[in-house]
Amino acid sequence: MRRTASLVLLAFAVFCAALSPLLRWYAFPRLAKIPPDEYQTAVLEAAPATLIDYGTMKPRKVPKVSIVQTLRGNVAAAEKTGRTTGRDVVVWDALSYIAGPDGKMVSRIPERYVFDAHSQDPVHSGGEHVDGDAVRRDGIEFKWPFLTEKRDYRYFDAQTRTSAPIHYKGTRTFRGLEVYYFEQTIPWTKVPLPKTMPVDGVTPEAVRKAGTSRWYTTKRMFWVEPATGAPVNGEEIHREELRGGTLLGDRDKVTVFSGHVKMREDYIKHTVDLVSSQRQLVLLLTSYLPWGLLTLGGGLFALALWLEARSRRPRPAAAAGTSAAEPVVSGSS
Numbered sequence: 513m514r515r516t517a518s519l520v521l522l523a524f525a526v527f528c529a530a531l532s533p534l535l536r537w538y539a540f541p542r543l544a545k546i547p548p549d550e551y552q553t554a555v556l557e558a559a560p561a562t563l564i565d566y567g568t569m570k571p572r573k574v575p576k577v578s579i580v581q582t583l584r585g586n587v588a589a590a591e592k593t594g595r596t597t598g599r600d601v602v603v604w605d606a607l608s609y610i611a612g613p614d615g616k617m618v619s620r621i622p623e624r625y626v627f628d629a630h631s632q633d634p635v636h637s638g639g640e641h642v643d644g645d646a647v648r649r650d651g652i653e654f655k656w657p658f659l660t661e662k663r664d665y666r667y668f669d670a671q672t673r674t675s676a677p678i679h680y681k682g683t684r685t686f687r688g689l690e691v692y693y694f695e696q697t698i699p700w701t702k703v704p705l706p707k708t709m710p711v712d713g714v715t716p717e718a719v720r721k722a723g724t725s726r727w728y729t730t731k732r733m734f735w736v737e738p739a740t741g742a743p744v745n746g747e748e749i750h751r752e753e754l755r756g757g758t759l760l761g762d763r764d765k766v767t768v769f770s771g772h773v774k775m776r777e778d779y780i781k782h783t784v785d786l787v788s789s790q791r792q793l794v795l796l797l798t799s800y801l802p803w804g805l806l807t808l809g810g811g812l813f814a815l816a817l818w819l820e821a822r823s824r825r826p827r828p829a830a831a832a833g834t835s836a837a838e839p840v841v842s843g844s845s
Contacts, residue, residue, distance in 0.1 A: 529805070551583070551585060555581075599629075603639070606654070636648055660692055663680055665694070671730075678695065696732040719759060746775055748773040
């Protein structure tokens with residue numbers, strides 16, 4: 513009976529030991545994916561800020577500038593790209609909508625971002641763009657990979673249409689979560705004007721004909737939860753200028769926008785709550801279940817060996833009262 517039990521336990525131990533790496537290295541890459549129909553909205557604010565008045569072409573102080581960032585999963589485009597590439601692909605149609613203190617549009621910049629649903633690596637299958645300009649992304653944008661590492665990554669900058677390192681700066685605690693802090697600084701760079709402008713007659717073509725160019729610099733900061741790779745907070749110290757040309761009169765440059773852009777508090781709270789719940793699912797597949805099964809398998813294996821050893825142990829001698837009978841001695845009467 514003990515030998516049968518030890519064999520059953522040994523079988524369960526082997527099953528648990530085999531299932532542990534399968535969950536981590538086989539199931540996790542296939543289950544942890546960005547859904548193709550993802551929809552996210554975040555509102556960031558710079559308060560106060562400096563903003564150009566295109567009517568007078570002069571900067572003015574304003575109490576607040578709002579940036580609404582929307583990410584919408586394009587399921588039809590993702591399925592089409594997936595059939596072409598043979599990969600699980602996500603297509604995000606993104607929009608950055610900048611509004612002044614009166615709520616009126618300052619600029620709007622659409623994007624299309626195509627990437628692998630698990631690794632977040634860009635997928636170059638056509639259709640990638642920023643404000644209608646075709647791009648070929650190198651590195652990540654919007655989201656870090658699952659199980660983010662303590663290292664630098666390449667991060668795509670939509671203004672310059674190029675990628676540059678974003679540097680890991682250490683581990684911090686943010687709203688009760690352990691996060692990795694990243695920074696990227698883009699030096700002053702000449703960038704295209706948005707194709708949609710808030711004032712009639714002020715177009716990219718008209719600005720170029722006037723010999724005026726747009727320049728931009730920013731310090732970008734992210735607090736990233738490493739298990740999910742999701743930023744729980746983001747900030748930018750952002751500046752834009754118009755330089756040169758007849759459009760500015762006798763001035764060499766004019767500030768278009770300047771401000772410290774921060775995520776609005778209600779969106780921070782919503783993001784932290786959402787990421788905290790998703791973090792547990794990722795850790796379940798990468799840590800809790802694999803290590804738990806491995807520990808259980810080791811315990812079952814040890815118990816099976818113990819039962820097997822007991823089954824092979826000699827039985828104890830019979831009690832004295834039931835010992836072998838004394839020899840019979842025959843004799844004559």
